[in-house]
Amino acid sequence: MNLLDVESLHVFRGRRHVLRGVSLALGAGDCLQVTGPNGAGKTTLLRAVVGLCEVEQGTVRWRGADLRRDPQALHRETAYLGHEVPLKGDLTARENLAFAVGLRRRVDRPALDRALEQVGAERFAGQPLRSLSAGQRRRVGLAALLLFAVPLWLLDEPTTNLDASGQRLLMRLLAAHLAAGGLVLAAVHHPLSIEGHETRRLELGGAA
Amino acid sequence: MRVGWPRAVLLVLRRDLVLAFRRGGEVVQPLAFFAVVSTLFPLALTPEMSRLRDIAPGVLWVAALLSSLLALEHLFRDDAQDRTLEQFAVSGQPLTALLLAKTMAHWLLTGLPLALIAPLVAVAYGVTLEAMPGIWLALVLGTITLSLVGAIGAGLTLGARRSGVLLSLLTLPLVIPIVIFGARATELAIQGETYAGPMYLLAALAVLSLTLAPLAATVAVRIGIE
Numbered sequence: 001m002n003l004l005d006v007e008s009l010h011v012f013r014g015r016r017h018v019l020r021g022v023s024l025a026l027g028a029g030d031c032l033q034v035t036g037p038n039g040a041g042k043t044t045l046l047r048a049v050v051g052l053c054e055v056e057q058g059t060v061r062w063r064g065a066d067l068r069r070d071p072q073a074l075h076r077e078t079a080y081l082g083h084e085v086p087l088k089g090d091l092t093a094r095e096n097l098a099f100a101v102g103l104r105r106r107v108d109r110p111a112l113d114r115a116l117e118q119v120g121a122e123r124f125a126g127q128p129l130r131s132l133s134a135g136q137r138r139r140v141g142l143a144a145l146l147l148f149a150v151p152l153w154l155l156d157e158p159t160t161n162l163d164a165s166g167q168r169l170l171m172r173l174l175a176a177h178l179a180a181g182g183l184v185l186a187a188v189h190h191p192l193s194i195e196g197h198e199t200r201r202l203e204l205g206g207a208a
Numbered sequence: 209m210r211v212g213w214p215r216a217v218l219l220v221l222r223r224d225l226v227l228a229f230r231r232g233g234e235v236v237q238p239l240a241f242f243a244v245v246s247t248l249f250p251l252a253l254t255p256e257m258s259r260l261r262d263i264a265p266g267v268l269w270v271a272a273l274l275s276s277l278l279a280l281e282h283l284f285r286d287d288a289q290d291r292t293l294e295q296f297a298v299s300g301q302p303l304t305a306l307l308l309a310k311t312m313a314h315w316l317l318t319g320l321p322l323a324l325i326a327p328l329v330a331v332a333y334g335v336t337l338e339a340m341p342g343i344w345l346a347l348v349l350g351t352i353t354l355s356l357v358g359a360i361g362a363g364l365t366l367g368a369r370r371s372g373v374l375l376s377l378l379t380l381p382l383v384i385p386i387v388i389f390g391a392r393a394t395e396l397a398i399q400g401e402t403y404a405g406p407m408y409l410l411a412a413l414a415v416l417s418l419t420l421a422p423l424a425a426t427v428a429v430r431i432g433i434e
Contacts, residue, residue, distance in 0.1 A: 076300040
C-alpha cells in the first residue's frame with residue numbers, strides 16, 4: 001500500500017521545464033534516493049512534493065489526499081530538511097530545537113536532551129547556534145527530524161557538512177526510521193547505502 | 209501530542225520577542241530615529257511655541273511612519289533568509305496565524321514603544337498634558353494598521369535584493385489614510401476639541417487591516433519563499 005503517490009509531475013522554474021513528468025510512489029519502510037547531475041531538479045522535486053513550489057501539472061497524494069486540496073494532511077506527517085538547516089543564530093541549539101519542534105507537537109526538556117544526545121550534540125546544546133560549525137548545525141537539524149516523530153522524511157543532501165561519524169550516525173538513523181515503517185525521499189549526489197535496506201533510485205535527467 | 213494553532217502563535221510571538229531582545233539594536237534604532245527626526249524640526253524652524261504646536265501633528269505622524277518603515281524590512285527577511293518561513297509553511301499550522309503572530313510581535317517591538325514615547329516628544333512641541341490620551345490612542349491604532357499593511361509589503365519584497373526603497377514605495381501610498389486621520393485626530397486633541405470622528409475612522413482602518421492584511425501577507429510570503 002503506497003502512502004505517498006506522485007504522478008507525472010511537471011514543474012517550471014521561470015521558463016525552464018525542470019521536471020518533466022516525474023512519478024514515484026513510496027510505501028511504509030521505503031527509501032527512494034533521487035540522483036542526477038546539478039540542475040537536474042532534485043531539490044525542485046522535493047519542494048514540489050512538500051508544496052513549496054508551484055506545480056504546473058500532476059498530482060501529489062498523501063494517504064490518498066490531494067496536496068492541493070488538503071496540504072495539512074501531508075504537512076502534519078512530513079519533515080522537510082533542506083540544504084540549509086533552518087535555525088536561528090541567536091538562539092542556543094536547545095532553544096532552536098524547542099521552537100522548531102514546539103510548532104508541531106509538545107515536547108519536554110528530557111525528550112529534547114535525549115534527542116540531542118542521540119545525534120551527539122549534547123556538548124554544544126547550550127551554545128548559541130552562530131558559534132557552531134555547519135556540521136554541528138546539521139546534527140541539530142537531525143535531532144529536529146527525530147523529534148518531529150513523523151513518518152515521511154524529505155531530505156535534501158542530508159550528508160552535507162557531516163564528518164565520517166556524522167554520516168554513520170545518519171545511516172543509523174535512516175535505518176532505524178525505515179525499520180520502524182518510516183518513508184524516506186532523499187536527494188543525494190552519492191548514493192547512500194543503508195544497512196539492511198534495499199534502496200530504490202530515481203535518476204533525473206540532465207540540465208535542459 | 210499535536211499542538212493547536214493558538215499555542216503555535218504564542219510560541220512564535222515569544223520567540224520573536226526573545227530574538228529581538230537578544231539583538232537589542234532592532235528595538236532601539238527605530239525609536240532613536242523617531243526621536244531624532246522629530247527633534248530636527250524645531251531646530252530647522254523658528255522655535256516659536258505657537259507655530260511648533262501647529263506643526264506637531266504632521267511631524268509626529270510623518271516621523272512615526274518613516275521609523276516604522278525602517279523596521280519593517282526585517283519583519284520577514286531574517287526568517288526567509290534562514291529558511292524558517294519555509295518550515296512555517298510546511299509545519300501543518302495555518303501560515304496566516306503564524307505570520308500574524310510575527311506581525312503582532314513586530315508591533316509590540318516597534319509600534320507600541322513608538323506610541324509610548326510619542327507624548328514625550330509632543331511635550332517638546334508645547335503640547336499640553338490634556339492632549340496626551342488622544343495622541344496616544346491615535347498612535348496605537350495607527351501603528352497597528354501600519355504594521356499590518358506593512359506586512360503585505362514586507363512579504364511582496366522578500367524576493368527583491370535591496371528592498372528598502374521598494375518597500376517604502378509599495379507601503380506609503382497604502383497608508384495615506386492613516387496619516388490623514390491620525391494627524392487630524394492629533395490636531396483636534398492638541399486644540400482640546402473632540403476627536404471622536406477621525407479616531408473612529410482610525411479604529412475602522414485597524415479592524416479592516418486586521419481582517420484582510422494577514423491573508424494578503426500570506427499569499428505574498430508564499431510567493432516570496434518559492
